[in-house]
Amino acid sequence: MFRIVVAVLVALLAVxxxxxxxxxATFVSDYRFRGTSLSDxxxxxxxxxxxxxxxxxxxxxxxxxxxxxxxxHAAQLLGYAGYVRRLNxxxxxxxxxxxxxxxxxxxYAYAEAYTGLTFRQLVGRIYYAPNYFNAxxxxxxxxxxxxxxxxxxxxxxxxxxxxxxxxxxxxxxxSRFRSDVRAGIGLTLQPWDIQLSWTTAHGAPDVAxxxxxxxxxxxxAWVFSVAYAW
Amino acid sequence: xxxxxxxxxALCVLGPWAAVRAETQPPTQVLVxxxxxxxxxxxxxxxxxxxxxSPDENARMHTAREIAQHYGLHIVDSWxxxxxxxxxxxxxxxxxxxxxxxxxxxxQDARVESAEPRQAFHTLAKDDPLYALQPVAxxxxxxxxxxxxxxxxxxxxxxxxxxxxxxxxxTGQVLEQRNFVDDGDYRAELHGTEVAGIIVAREGNGVGIxxxxxxxxxxxxxxxWQLAQGSAASAxxxxxxxxxxxxxxxKHVQIxxxxxxxxxxxxxxxxxxxALAQRVAVVVAVDDSAADGGFPASYKGVLAxxxxxxxxxxxxxxxxxxxxxxxxxxxxxxNLVNGSSFAAAEVSGLVALLHELSPDITLTQLHDxxxxxxxxxxxxxxxxxxxxxxxxxxxxxxxICDCAATHASLGEPRR
Numbered sequence: 001m002f003r004i005v006v007a008v009l010v011a012l013l014a015v016x017x018x019x020x021x022x023x024x025a026t027f028v029s030d031y032r033f034r035g036t037s038l039s040d041x042x043x044x045x046x047x048x049x050x051x052x053x054x055x056x057x058x059x060x061x062x063x064x065x066x067x068x069x070x071x072x073h074a075a076q077l078l079g080y081a082g083y084v085r086r087l088n089x090x091x092x093x094x095x096x097x098x099x100x101x102x103x104x105x106x107x108y109a110y111a112e113a114y115t116g117l118t119f120r121q122l123v124g125r126i127y128y129a130p131n132y133f134n135a136x137x138x139x140x141x142x143x144x145x146x147x148x149x150x151x152x153x154x155x156x157x158x159x160x161x162x163x164x165x166x167x168x169x170x171x172x173x174x175s176r177f178r179s180d181v182r183a184g185i186g187l188t189l190q191p192w193d194i195q196l197s198w199t200t201a202h203g204a205p206d207v208a209x210x211x212x213x214x215x216x217x218x219x220x221a222w223v224f225s226v227a228y229a230w
Numbered sequence: 231x232x233x234x235x236x237x238x239x240a241l242c243v244l245g246p247w248a249a250v251r252a253e254t255q256p257p258t259q260v261l262v263x264x265x266x267x268x269x270x271x272x273x274x275x276x277x278x279x280x281x282x283x284s285p286d287e288n289a290r291m292h293t294a295r296e297i298a299q300h301y302g303l304h305i306v307d308s309w310x311x312x313x314x315x316x317x318x319x320x321x322x323x324x325x326x327x328x329x330x331x332x333x334x335x336x337x338q339d340a341r342v343e344s345a346e347p348r349q350a351f352h353t354l355a356k357d358d359p360l361y362a363l364q365p366v367a368x369x370x371x372x373x374x375x376x377x378x379x380x381x382x383x384x385x386x387x388x389x390x391x392x393x394x395x396x397x398x399x400x401t402g403q404v405l406e407q408r409n410f411v412d413d414g415d416y417r418a419e420l421h422g423t424e425v426a427g428i429i430v431a432r433e434g435n436g437v438g439i440x441x442x443x444x445x446x447x448x449x450x451x452x453x454x455w456q457l458a459q460g461s462a463a464s465a466x467x468x469x470x471x472x473x474x475x476x477x478x479x480x481k482h483v484q485i486x487x488x489x490x491x492x493x494x495x496x497x498x499x500x501x502x503x504x505a506l507a508q509r510v511a512v513v514v515a516v517d518d519s520a521a522d523g524g525f526p527a528s529y530k531g532v533l534a535x536x537x538x539x540x541x542x543x544x545x546x547x548x549x550x551x552x553x554x555x556x557x558x559x560x561x562x563x564x565n566l567v568n569g570s571s572f573a574a575a576e577v578s579g580l581v582a583l584l585h586e587l588s589p590d591i592t593l594t595q596l597h598d599x600x601x602x603x604x605x606x607x608x609x610x611x612x613x614x615x616x617x618x619x620x621x622x623x624x625x626x627x628x629x630i631c632d633c634a635a636t637h638a639s640l641g642e643p644r645r
Contacts (some may be wrong), residue, residue, distance in 0.1 A: 018340055018341045020289035020292070021292070022290055022292070048272075049273065051289075054265035054267040055343075059267060063274060082271060084268045085268065086268040114271065118270070120267040123269065155548075227274075
């Protein structure tokens, strides 16, 4: 899968039309992924880049972050590529694939396909991972994200997600579902973006979903982030 | 003190001349459009940073800087145009550069979606309020029309100079004021206030006038600026107008009033196309001094409006009263105004009434209702003054006013 993503990236770079490329560096007080801390409730630093070919609809990008899995430090590498099509001025459709792996003893490598619709600021996506975090079972994840401009450079945003895993969960005696919610406010001071949000998760525990997070991480957290884009 | 009065008088005289002069000067800035990708998943989505940011704006700014450097331009401003899937960058030419040459070169650049000169526009008021009072309400039977429709639940974007809401006829009548001219505060100006009063002036408040659609919601979008104190003459340009049109589309207005004119402009044409595709009625004043009525009046699909005594002979032009129209001015003042700017404002108000009566009305149905027909049901081959009662009757399928004439024009038996 990783080779496919790389091949798509190389093919996109070969497209004659010029890409629009941007990068960002982010400091975050707690690296939360779908409500789960991948940094053991501790701060993390991240680097990301995105490339768009607006005349074709293709896009691609990647991210690197430090993480703390199984009580040891590691790095996460993520790549994605997709296609987006504007249906009208307010509505667009997209689909793509995302590949994630981690350094260290266990790679937890997995790929995920996604599709979604965006209506103005409202974004809805569905993700399917046949082998989520390399745990041996598939998951579906649905999310809704929205944001609204407040006065000046302030904005508010909210996210709700719902994850369902396949396979047998009898050994855990728990649910196969998990929901996560996040809401916060942000301040855009180009090229800086500052956010403060609160996040919570309910349902199946980390271990039942294959997350390699350290034991004992909290389900509720305040998250502060500062991002610099260039 | 005398000097100040002399200066004010000179500005009044020179104001309209300055607006036209600006249009004859070669443009010193160009508008460079870069494609913006539709919103999509990004590397950090669902991770640390939020669900809001559009970091690709930075990417387009990089590209714009590269382009500016390559062609010897200087970035002055930028504005997203999501209705067209574009970001618009304003770039200033270096001395001695030709806007047309630069836009031709930019058009060949793969990074650029399109480019055009930043063009000058002006409003269409005649600054000559010296005629006897002649209420505009009379020929359109406004009092009778308001018994059934007054513009409720209809939003009109007035793209013009600033509107003064301190006039008692306009207090509480303007939903929102936005300034697209500069980063400064919103300003109250003559032309915008005059046009606003004709459309939405408060009815039955014991002062002033009644707007054609007094209960419509008005977005007062300042895209033009008054050239001199005391003169309604105002100037705009293609960038300020594009920003205001983009905002009107974001707000999903039903009607856009453009009491202004200028040269053909590709960016504005595309925004008008987007508006028409959303079934927005675009009401535009005709420039009598231009053979084709000027742009955007000449653009296909808009409702072009000229004064009743206009020499306009185009078949699709609507005629409405354009002389001696009483309307609001900044402060608690009223005056008579003349010009196709105000004829267009009247039609915008009338379109609001039609929209209230038939919220799903199509542009074709609107066009048919407003264009006068002969008693035989044939479309007139020459411009004809709007018959408001007939238009309302055609849309509502019942007679509201002037019933004898209305039935004759509709070719229907009297009920």
